[in-house]
Amino acid sequence: MLGIEEIGSYIPGDRVSNYDRKEKFGIDDFFIEEKIGVKAVSRKAESEETSDLCVAAFNDLVTRSDLKDEEIEVLVVVTQNPDYRIPHVSAMVHGRLALPETCACFDVSLGCSGFVYGLSVITSFMNQNGLKKGVLITCDPYSKVVDPDDKNTALLFGDAASATLISDRPKLVPGRFTFGTLGSEHDKLIAKDSLYMNGRAVFNFAAKTVPPDIEKMLAANGIKVEELDRLLLHQGSKIIVETIAKKLGLSLDKVPYNICDFGNSCASTIPLLLQRELSDDTVKLLAMSGFGVGLSWASGLLRRV
Amino acid sequence: MLGIEEIGSYIPGDRVSNYDRKEKFGIDDFFIEEKIGVKAVSRKAESEETSDLCVAAFNDLVTRSDLKDEEIEVLVVVTQNPDYRIPHVSAMVHGRLALPETCACFDVSLGCSGFVYGLSVITSFMNQNGLKKGVLITCDPYSKVVDPDDKNTALLFGDAASATLISDRPKLVPGRFTFGTLGSEHDKLIAKDSLYMNGRAVFNFAAKTVPPDIEKMLAANGIKVEELDRLLLHQGSKIIVETIAKKLGLSLDKVPYNICDFGNSCASTIPLLLQRELSDDTVKLLAMSGFGVGLSWASGLLRRV
Numbered sequence: 001m002l003g004i005e006e007i008g009s010y011i012p013g014d015r016v017s018n019y020d021r022k023e024k025f026g027i028d029d030f031f032i033e034e035k036i037g038v039k040a041v042s043r044k045a046e047s048e049e050t051s052d053l054c055v056a057a058f059n060d061l062v063t064r065s066d067l068k069d070e071e072i073e074v075l076v077v078v079t080q081n082p083d084y085r086i087p088h089v090s091a092m093v094h095g096r097l098a099l100p101e102t103c104a105c106f107d108v109s110l111g112c113s114g115f116v117y118g119l120s121v122i123t124s125f126m127n128q129n130g131l132k133k134g135v136l137i138t139c140d141p142y143s144k145v146v147d148p149d150d151k152n153t154a155l156l157f158g159d160a161a162s163a164t165l166i167s168d169r170p171k172l173v174p175g176r177f178t179f180g181t182l183g184s185e186h187d188k189l190i191a192k193d194s195l196y197m198n199g200r201a202v203f204n205f206a207a208k209t210v211p212p213d214i215e216k217m218l219a220a221n222g223i224k225v226e227e228l229d230r231l232l233l234h235q236g237s238k239i240i241v242e243t244i245a246k247k248l249g250l251s252l253d254k255v256p257y258n259i260c261d262f263g264n265s266c267a268s269t270i271p272l273l274l275q276r277e278l279s280d281d282t283v284k285l286l287a288m289s290g291f292g293v294g295l296s297w298a299s300g301l302l303r304r305v
Numbered sequence: 306m307l308g309i310e311e312i313g314s315y316i317p318g319d320r321v322s323n324y325d326r327k328e329k330f331g332i333d334d335f336f337i338e339e340k341i342g343v344k345a346v347s348r349k350a351e352s353e354e355t356s357d358l359c360v361a362a363f364n365d366l367v368t369r370s371d372l373k374d375e376e377i378e379v380l381v382v383v384t385q386n387p388d389y390r391i392p393h394v395s396a397m398v399h400g401r402l403a404l405p406e407t408c409a410c411f412d413v414s415l416g417c418s419g420f421v422y423g424l425s426v427i428t429s430f431m432n433q434n435g436l437k438k439g440v441l442i443t444c445d446p447y448s449k450v451v452d453p454d455d456k457n458t459a460l461l462f463g464d465a466a467s468a469t470l471i472s473d474r475p476k477l478v479p480g481r482f483t484f485g486t487l488g489s490e491h492d493k494l495i496a497k498d499s500l501y502m503n504g505r506a507v508f509n510f511a512a513k514t515v516p517p518d519i520e521k522m523l524a525a526n527g528i529k530v531e532e533l534d535r536l537l538l539h540q541g542s543k544i545i546v547e548t549i550a551k552k553l554g555l556s557l558d559k560v561p562y563n564i565c566d567f568g569n570s571c572a573s574t575i576p577l578l579l580q581r582e583l584s585d586d587t588v589k590l591l592a593m594s595g596f597g598v599g600l601s602w603a604s605g606l607l608r609r610v
Contacts, residue, residue: 087494183399
């Protein structure tokens, strides 16, 4: 059975402090620490491209596993900020890593729901095509599209990447997933030129849509919410994570929040959380839910093998 | 079993004649008719966006089938020329068509191999998640990135879109597929700003890589090349289609070529060919192979139910 064997990650070292921007944006410590819950956002170097972040996360994965490049049969990159329009980032990463010619490569264009969707896409593709080793990368450096003068986005989004090894020697295996789209609201989070976000509309959407979707996903798996050891929510902001946890009646020790020092890295937030849980054998049953750009959402269950 | 039930398409009505550009580019009728095999390329209107072409192809699909919008459980758009960087085109199309909130939507970023890859991605996603009705759209209007003064690309690429209904009432079902990537050559077909193509390098890649990949795919399906009723090749140019057919020992009446009046529409070329074959019950066994941007390739078998 296919599932998650290991996770690598990369968070660029540079930080832009939100405390240094209090006056510029007219915000206070409460806003920084309790509302958005982001003290600083990570920033890639000007010279770093999306494919560079992907390669860095992949290299971290290699140090954590005995993965050999020549074993990789499929590479999927989830991004909406590719190096170039053409080609896909996965082909560029394939070239940089000198992966085998038999390796299938494609990108999936999704935002904050992208890891949950991507996990279903890559495992189903691998099952159907009889593949045993695949890598799912998430990388969406929003610094490429964020206007530094836009209060709604500049304080929130940080750059990061993750690389998840999917194999037939998994630590966690996926159960049933649920998916959804509210395309009529796509203009609430859009990058025609720089990124525009209607923060209130996106918050209201997530608070309304995500809790019942998680309940629906749990029901499809025959699981009650109190049986969960962890719920890994897309780290949209501190307030949205706490709001969803509260609506589901889950205490915050089961719903981790970890982005205060680097910000919301879009599709990478869930694998960054999951990386820590992977090595904790006491965590047997995890749910996850991603939501955002589209508007789009996806929830799924993971069980320890 | 899931497979292809119906295919809709849209080719914009405007044409740019290659005969009118003979002097500008220093080309003759032989080059137009026998080498690239494109007399005119289709052009979307300035005001038409990628999502508009997708909706037009979807609407054609609806006229050819009894598909109801509320039945659609997944919508995948294959494109490298989205309306905007964020969000994905599938979410915009979802909104325009008012599809159900339970419909999963994502884009796949791939070029000329995109339909074959996309067919495997959507059918495996549907199988794993228990879905019965999905739509796979291809739409890559290269007029958005082609420099009209670039001889290598301006005479070749036309705009089009396709919409394929995947369902549990299929006319054609997929067999085994093969995939490959040569990421080290990704810079041979790239759009940093406008599109750049090293035509000779891409031709040589396809002529060398595609025939053995089709043979490998046929062997995986236990099929001999002479058993095929049709081989549907990505319509890169007339000369590449004829070269690959010849290398495989297939006569050209089994390897259709249809782009002389509208040009190479990237991932849409194979579904545009397949649309005609779908209604011909004498065509029982088809192979298809897409190749290009990445560099990337994919081959697959289709059998009539």
